[in-house]
Amino acid sequence: MKEATNEVYRALRQHFRGDLLRPNDPQYEPARGIWNGMVARRPALIARCADVRDVQAAVRTAVASGVLTAVRCGGHSLAGFGTCDDGMVIDLSSMRAVAVDPEARRCRFAGGCLLGTVDAATQKEGLAFPAGVVSHTGASGLVLGGGFGWLTRLHGLSSDNVERFTLVTANGSVIHANSKENDDLFWALRGGGGNFGVVTEFEVRLHPVASVLLGEAVCTGDDIPALVRRWRDFMPEAPDNLRWSLSLRLAPDAENVPVELRRRPAVTQAAVWVGDMKRGRDCLDHILSLCNPVAVTRKNMSFIALQTMADEEFPHGRRYYTKSGYCKALDDNTIDLMVQSLSSIPSPMTQIELAYLGGAAMRVGAAETAFGDRSSPFVINLLGNWSEASEDGCNISWVRSLFRSLRPSMTPGVYINFMSGDEDDRVPEAYRERWARLVTVKSHYDPGNFFRLNQNIPPQKA
Numbered sequence: 001m002k003e004a005t006n007e008v009y010r011a012l013r014q015h016f017r018g019d020l021l022r023p024n025d026p027q028y029e030p031a032r033g034i035w036n037g038m039v040a041r042r043p044a045l046i047a048r049c050a051d052v053r054d055v056q057a058a059v060r061t062a063v064a065s066g067v068l069t070a071v072r073c074g075g076h077s078l079a080g081f082g083t084c085d086d087g088m089v090i091d092l093s094s095m096r097a098v099a100v101d102p103e104a105r106r107c108r109f110a111g112g113c114l115l116g117t118v119d120a121a122t123q124k125e126g127l128a129f130p131a132g133v134v135s136h137t138g139a140s141g142l143v144l145g146g147g148f149g150w151l152t153r154l155h156g157l158s159s160d161n162v163e164r165f166t167l168v169t170a171n172g173s174v175i176h177a178n179s180k181e182n183d184d185l186f187w188a189l190r191g192g193g194g195n196f197g198v199v200t201e202f203e204v205r206l207h208p209v210a211s212v213l214l215g216e217a218v219c220t221g222d223d224i225p226a227l228v229r230r231w232r233d234f235m236p237e238a239p240d241n242l243r244w245s246l247s248l249r250l251a252p253d254a255e256n257v258p259v260e261l262r263r264r265p266a267v268t269q270a271a272v273w274v275g276d277m278k279r280g281r282d283c284l285d286h287i288l289s290l291c292n293p294v295a296v297t298r299k300n301m302s303f304i305a306l307q308t309m310a311d312e313e314f315p316h317g318r319r320y321y322t323k324s325g326y327c328k329a330l331d332d333n334t335i336d337l338m339v340q341s342l343s344s345i346p347s348p349m350t351q352i353e354l355a356y357l358g359g360a361a362m363r364v365g366a367a368e369t370a371f372g373d374r375s376s377p378f379v380i381n382l383l384g385n386w387s388e389a390s391e392d393g394c395n396i397s398w399v400r401s402l403f404r405s406l407r408p409s410m411t412p413g414v415y416i417n418f419m420s421g422d423e424d425d426r427v428p429e430a431y432r433e434r435w436a437r438l439v440t441v442k443s444h445y446d447p448g449n450f451f452r453l454n455q456n457i458p459p460q461k462a
């Protein structure tokens with residue numbers, strides 16, 4: 001593999017406009033790192049592309065040489081798919097152009113953009129793209145996997161808001177995919193991950209959002225299961241303007257949390273309202289009064305501030321491991337199992353994230369995009385988050401054990417952006433009845449499975 005990668009380097013270096021980084025280059029070490037500190041691989045070559053022609057050259061050369069190749073936007077893949085050992089990384093981090101058309105409420109952004117890059121441009125016009133909740137996430141990976149965030153209930157998944165993709169396919173061609181051109185590929189790219197090519201540009205719909213109302217609170221003790229049950233019963237009838245999510249965890253060491261409650265089992269809640277502020281205040285006043293909360297806050301804030309609020313909680317270099325699934329309903333036994341697990345939680349940064357989809361995301365038909373089943377609105381994400389490699393065993397074991405306990409209550413399906421690197425067997429489960437169609441699209445655009453460092457959809461064998 002090393003000699004093949006050297007061949008790629010020699011073939012690219014004369015005309016490559018970006019940077020070609022090898023292990024002896026001063027920029028290599030910072031360039032090889034990714035978000036999840038559990039994944040520390042050493043590619044033989046990092047091709048930091050300056051433009052689409054660089055991407056084409058890198059793909060064509062790697063295909064011809066048979067070099068294992070990863071594609072990286074922000075490096076936020078939980079499974080670590082943005083890197084590899086000994087092969088090549090196609091790094092899009094220099095490709096971050098954004099163009100906003102405020103009158104049409106449309107935006108075009110390059111494949112290397114972070115969510116924060118897009119937000120900074122769109123918010124100048126009072127517009128927002130529905131995306132994730134951590135601003136240093138790569139937009140490309142998030143969108144291709146579906147994309148949940150604060151605006152999902154009001155405006156749909158990130159992928160639901162894409163109108164056109166431009167991508168480099170495995171043969172090095174640049175093609176477009178939208179509802180009229182390569183429509184089957186357009187269908188597949190909305191949820192099918194990075195299986196079909198390197199997306200170099202997204203054209204997306206924007207929505208008028210400049211400020212939001214945020215409410216937060218903490219409940220402890222017997223109020224934890226009580227609040228989860230109240231949340232479960234409330235959300236199916238909640239207005240689309242509200243995203244109210246919970247995290248079962250140890251109470252944070254925050255100034256507004258009483259000292260005696262810190263590091264004790266708790267449920268933290270974040271409720272975001274977008275729209276009429278009077279209705280929002282009434283709604284938040286109601287839900288933040290339930291089950292004896294402490295550390296209650298309510299505030300108006302800019303959308304930019306909301307989008308960066310979680311950045312420090314999920315920094316680069318921390319160690320992350322997840323298991324996730326959907327439920328049609330959240331029964332009392334499932335709630336009790338999650339609450340009981342808090343007594344053995346190994347890290348104060350680990351969380352059981354609970355979200356309710358519903359709203360606009362659920363009004364898109366199951367066959368309209370490649371994204372998985374939308375009929376089970378409760379999302380459970382067991383997000384292990386810790387600092388030391390010596391603690392890997394206990395944290396991974398805790399997540400796996402709890403997931404085994406919860407699995408019988410879950411419906412088939414999983415959100416691919418919440419999958420760790422040891423869940424290859426669950427990829428068909430993520431797509432279910434859409435699997436055969438995805439295999440057909442994959443077989444057409446990437447018959448050699450060049451783009452395989454992802455939640456992979458293998459092509460049909462010749």
